[in-house]
Amino acid sequence: MARQAKSPDPPISALLDRFAGHFPGHAMQRIRTPDGRYRYSYVSPGVGDTFGLDAAALLAADSVTHEWLPEPDRTRFIAALEHSAATLGTFDQEVRVVRPGRAVRWVRSIGHPRRLPDGSVVWDGVALDVTDRHEAEAAMQAALETARRREASGAGLAAVALADLARPLSGLRGALDSLGSKQGTVARARLAELEAAIARAVALLRAGDPPAGAGEADAPLTPRQRDIRALLRDGLSNRAIAQRLGLAEGTVKLHVSALLRRIGARNRTEAALKG
Numbered sequence: 528m529a530r531q532a533k534s535p536d537p538p539i540s541a542l543l544d545r546f547a548g549h550f551p552g553h554a555m556q557r558i559r560t561p562d563g564r565y566r567y568s569y570v571s572p573g574v575g576d577t578f579g580l581d582a583a584a585l586l587a588a589d590s591v592t593h594e595w596l597p598e599p600d601r602t603r604f605i606a607a608l609e610h611s612a613a614t615l616g617t618f619d620q621e622v623r624v625v626r627p628g629r630a631v632r633w634v635r636s637i638g639h640p641r642r643l644p645d646g647s648v649v650w651d652g653v654a655l656d657v658t659d660r661h662e663a664e665a666a667m668q669a670a671l672e673t674a675r676r677r678e679a680s681g682a683g684l685a686a687v688a689l690a691d692l693a694r695p696l697s698g699l700r701g702a703l704d705s706l707g708s709k710q711g712t713v714a715r716a717r718l719a720e721l722e723a724a725i726a727r728a729v730a731l732l733r734a735g736d737p738p739a740g741a742g743e744a745d746a747p748l749t750p751r752q753r754d755i756r757a758l759l760r761d762g763l764s765n766r767a768i769a770q771r772l773g774l775a776e777g778t779v780k781l782h783v784s785a786l787l788r789r790i791g792a793r794n795r796t797e798a799a800l801k802g
Contacts, residue, residue: 552573552577552634552635552653552654552655552656553570553571553572553573553574553577553578553653553654554569554570554571554573554652554653555567555569555570555571555574555638555650555652555653555654556568556569556570556649556650556651556652557608557638557649557650557652558647558648558649558650559608559612559647559648559649560590560647561645561646561647564589564590565590565591565592565593565605565608566588566589566590566591567585567586567588567591568586568649569586570582570585570586574654577632577654577656578595578624578626578632578634578654578656579595579624579626579629579632580595580624580626593605595624595625595626596622596623596624596625597623597625600622600623601622603620603622604620604622604636607620608650611638611640611648611650612640612648615640615641615642615648616640617637617638617639617640618636618637618638618639618640618650618652619635619636619637619638620635620636621633621634621635621636621657622634622636631658632656632658633656633657633658633660633661634654634655634656634657635654635655635657636652636653636654636655637652637653637654637655638650638651638652638653639651639652748786748789748790751772751782752782752785752786752789754772755768755772755779755782755783755786756786756790756798756799758771758772759783759786759795759798759799760799762799765779765780765783783795783798786798
């Protein structure tokens, strides 16, 4: 059961604890006193399991300095709190939480402020664990960096990987933006879709690598390049190929460009006629 202490509006602990247990993170009530100190009047139990913070210590402290946030995250976090307190605008920040002996976690802290008669500002909010999203984005960036390096060496498939990743990443971000109300199910599904797309991109890049010691024009075609070459032989335009294969037209152009380099053809017609 969460503690109740120093609260201008004492929370219904059991109800809030139950609510907080349904998403990856914790509920909280943060206070900025008129003299500029920060403290917590309510923290749900999840703060310990998720972020390694002691809920009882947070509630007992007359002020906190947010020392669990590393720089420059801490400075940005407090500046955003000050701005929210001055404007009574919604607080929404993503920062890292670093605790001894624990992996770094990413938290999205969201709070809705209100000003009390004594000048204090109270935020009722949640802190969501968004570490999975940041790790997925880091994996995506690593895959794209690999793609860029291989593009420089002539593979020419970086933009194809980017096209495969763009749609699921957009869906993931949209899901996480509504995580507080829709829980984590949709977000996890989008995350899985992104990870699968990254795996496909990596497989595509590996499939496009020429064998050791071979020139690009001597390397075997990838399955996608063979499909596109067959459609070129049928006289289809890029738009028609895109419709046939369910790809974006820009993606088809990139595949055609890679195909021409791979077989040493100067244009589409020569690519279609080459044996």
